[in-house]
Amino acid sequence: MLANExxxxxxxxxxxQLLLLWDVMDACISQGCSTEGIMPGGLKVKRRAAxxxxxxxxxxxxxxxxxxxxxxxxxxYALAVNEENxxxxxxxxxxxxxxxxxxxxxxxxxxxxxxxAQQEDICRFLLTAGAxxxxxxxxxxxxxxxxxxQGEVGSACSMAAGALADALGGTPQxxxxxxxxxxxxxxxLTCDPIGGLVQVPCIERNAMGAIKAISAARMALRGDGEHFxxxxxxxxxxxxTGRDMQEKYKETARGGLxxxxxxxxxxxIEC
Amino acid sequence: xxxxxxxLFKVGIGPSSSHxxxxxxxxxQFVVTLNELGILQDCARITVELFGSLGATGAGHGSPKAxxxxxxxxxxxxxxxxRIAPRVTEVREQGSIRLLGEHEIPFDYRNDLVMxxxxxxxxxxxxMRFTALGASGETVESRVYFSVGGGSSLTKQHKAPISSWxxxxxxxxxxxxxxxxxxNVASMVxxxxx
Numbered sequence: 279m280l281a282n283e284x285x286x287x288x289x290x291x292x293x294x295q296l297l298l299l300w301d302v303m304d305a306c307i308s309q310g311c312s313t314e315g316i317m318p319g320g321l322k323v324k325r326r327a328a329x330x331x332x333x334x335x336x337x338x339x340x341x342x343x344x345x346x347x348x349x350x351x352x353x354x355y356a357l358a359v360n361e362e363n364x365x366x367x368x369x370x371x372x373x374x375x376x377x378x379x380x381x382x383x384x385x386x387x388x389x390x391x392x393x394x395a396q397q398e399d400i401c402r403f404l405l406t407a408g409a410x411x412x413x414x415x416x417x418x419x420x421x422x423x424x425x426x427x428q429g430e431v432g433s434a435c436s437m438a439a440g441a442l443a444d445a446l447g448g449t450p451q452x453x454x455x456x457x458x459x460x461x462x463x464x465x466x467l468t469c470d471p472i473g474g475l476v477q478v479p480c481i482e483r484n485a486m487g488a489i490k491a492i493s494a495a496r497m498a499l500r501g502d503g504e505h506f507x508x509x510x511x512x513x514x515x516x517x518x519t520g521r522d523m524q525e526k527y528k529e530t531a532r533g534g535l536x537x538x539x540x541x542x543x544x545x546x547i548e549c
Numbered sequence: 550x551x552x553x554x555x556x557l558f559k560v561g562i563g564p565s566s567s568h569x570x571x572x573x574x575x576x577x578q579f580v581v582t583l584n585e586l587g588i589l590q591d592c593a594r595i596t597v598e599l600f601g602s603l604g605a606t607g608a609g610h611g612s613p614k615a616x617x618x619x620x621x622x623x624x625x626x627x628x629x630x631x632r633i634a635p636r637v638t639e640v641r642e643q644g645s646i647r648l649l650g651e652h653e654i655p656f657d658y659r660n661d662l663v664m665x666x667x668x669x670x671x672x673x674x675x676x677m678r679f680t681a682l683g684a685s686g687e688t689v690e691s692r693v694y695f696s697v698g699g700g701s702s703l704t705k706q707h708k709a710p711i712s713s714w715x716x717x718x719x720x721x722x723x724x725x726x727x728x729x730x731x732x733n734v735a736s737m738v739x740x741x742x743x
Contacts, residue, residue: 283739286553292742299558319609363563366611368630373557373699375566401742402735408554409738415552421567421698423602423674429698444733453734474609476564528674529567530605 283405296401303359303370303382310358310367317364319475325365327358348391352492353485355383360481373411373420376427376469376476377434379484381407384438384491388445399445406444407437410457413509418517422469423529425520431487432464432516436509438491443498451503458509460494465512466519468527470534479535554739559700561625562633567675568603568610569625571696576619578702579679579692580649589652591689592681595620597662601674603696604665613637613662622649625700672705673697 283292311331317323331354333339340347359379363369372381385403389395411420414433419425440457448456464487472478498505526533561570576597583589597616599607607613614637618628621636640646646656670676675696681689693705735742 283553283742286555289742292554292739295555296558299560302560366563366569366614366630366633369561369563371557371559371561371566371570371699373566375561375563375570375700378563378566402733404558405554405735405739405742406733408557409734411557412552412554412738415557415699419698420557421673421675421696423567424698440734444735450732450734450737471606471609474606476610525674529602531609532605 293401296404299370299404300385300400302368303372304386306362306367306369306378307355307358307382307386310360310362311354313361313365317361317475317477318366319364319473319477321473321475321477323364323477323481325361327354327361330354330357348387349489351391352383352387352488355386356380356485356488357481359383360476360484364475364477364481372407373415373433373437374422374430376422376480377430377484377487379481380431380434380487380491381438381441383484383488384442387488387492388442392446395445403441403445406453407441410437410440410509413513414516417510417513419520425516426523426528427467427469427483428461428464428516429520430469431483432461432467434484435464435487435491435494436461438488439494439498442492442495446495446499448495448499449503451505452498452501454509455501455503455505456495456498458505458507458512459497460491461509461512461516462507463490463494465516466523468523468534469529470527470536471529471531472536472539474531474536478539556701557699559626561700562615562628562630563611565610565612566700567696567698568607568612569615570700571675571698571702572599572603572607572612572677573615573619573623573625573628574700575677575694575696575702576616576679577622577624578619578694578704579681580620580622582692583681583690584649586690588681588689589648591683592648592652593654593684594682594686595646595648595654595656595661596680596682598665598678598680599663600665600676600678601669603675603677604668607664612664613658616662617641617646617656620649621647622651670695 356379422430436457439460440453443453443456641658673695680691
């Protein structure tokens with residue numbers, strides 16, 4: 279336990295590898311922000327990140343509330359990563375590919391939009407997120423096929439919320455609270471990808487997950503760390519809910535949106 | 550703790566860690582094992598079966614391309630993205646695959662890569678069976694792998710207790726510390742790093 283990462287490799291190497299991971303995540307955001315077109319697989323879903331990026335750079339219509347433009351930037355970062363993912367691009371699991379946009383979006387948000395953020399904070403952000411992610415991987419599951427989307431987007435949201443709360447100066451209690459809030463409101467989330475593709479609802483859901491993570495972190499930081507449900511309890515609840523979830527909601531494309539949107543199931547898709 | 554932060558954050562390819570990255574790692578592991586056992590050259594045909602969720606949504610999640618690339622020895626971290634689509638098309642059209650990049654055998658995409666849409670292996674919904682066959686059709690080696698999420702693959706011989714639903718582990722990190730506790734969450738788990 280104590281020597282966890284340094285038992286595997288020297289501390290300097292761990293930091294170096296974490297920064298390399300962030301470089302790949304950040305490059306993925308940039309790539310997604312500049313690539314247009316239709317994503318592969320047959321659903322003909324259009325990429326949206328590049329257009330959104332142009333809109334935000336123009337600083338035009340603030341849709342009634344300029345203070346919420348930052349939210350649109352967070353949405354952009356997450357959409358960019360998951361569009362790249364859908365297109366088969368270079369991705370960092372965080373903790374999975376289907377949920378890979380949340381953590382980079384929240385870390386990018388922190389670095390670009392939060393006062394006092396420094397590049398040196400990247401390692402600690404990823405380690406805090408990793409500490410929380412390990413709890414999910416060991417005590418429940420991060421597999422959508424095993425517990426539904428709550429294990430993917432839910433875990434990623436929880437990891438990002440805790441890491442952001444820490445980066446913004448939260449106490450361990452507030453960090454736990456942030457991680458707990460983020461999972462609590464993803465409980466029961468099913469994995470019902472349309473056409474068996476990692477596109478709808480997956481891409482947008484990462485944007486929602488990133489926003490939810492920021493909201494959870496801020497909610498926790500506005501409190502004193504005292505809270506009713508512990509992170510351990512919510513992880514256990516996610517595990518139990520996943521166990522009881524019907525197979526058709528576990529990455530089989532046999533239930534939910536996967537059968538209610540398309541008249542003919544896209545079973546011929548190959549990518 | 551036998552798990553690292555680098556088990557959670559891994560460089561790979563889209564669109565799915567469990568259905569693309571995990572199967573690619575498993576396929577690569579299988580041919581590496583054949584090579585280590587000294588039986589790669591005896592292999593005249595390879596069949597791959599995908600079960601459960603992999604069988605149901607593997608096509609849309611890029612499992613076939615991942616398996617082809619993995620059998621050719623490519624890794625999710627290092628494969629050149631622009632090479633993926635052309636090479637997979639080549640393998641399908643030419644009907645041959647180069648195991649570990651060196652041993653070329655026939656590969657019939659339709660018959661050698663089977664998606665079991667409604668059959669599931671015990672232990673985990675993302676099961677894969679790789680079988681190497683000799684020149685006269687005899688089984689040379691057969692292994693079962695599970696893609697347990699986030700791109701990790703486990704062989705049947707190395708089962709993790711992830712599905713032991715009835716006996717959860719206690720949280721290894723006592724996050725609920727007294728208020729006076731001065732350390733942060735990352736340093737509790739990774740104390741020498743921060």
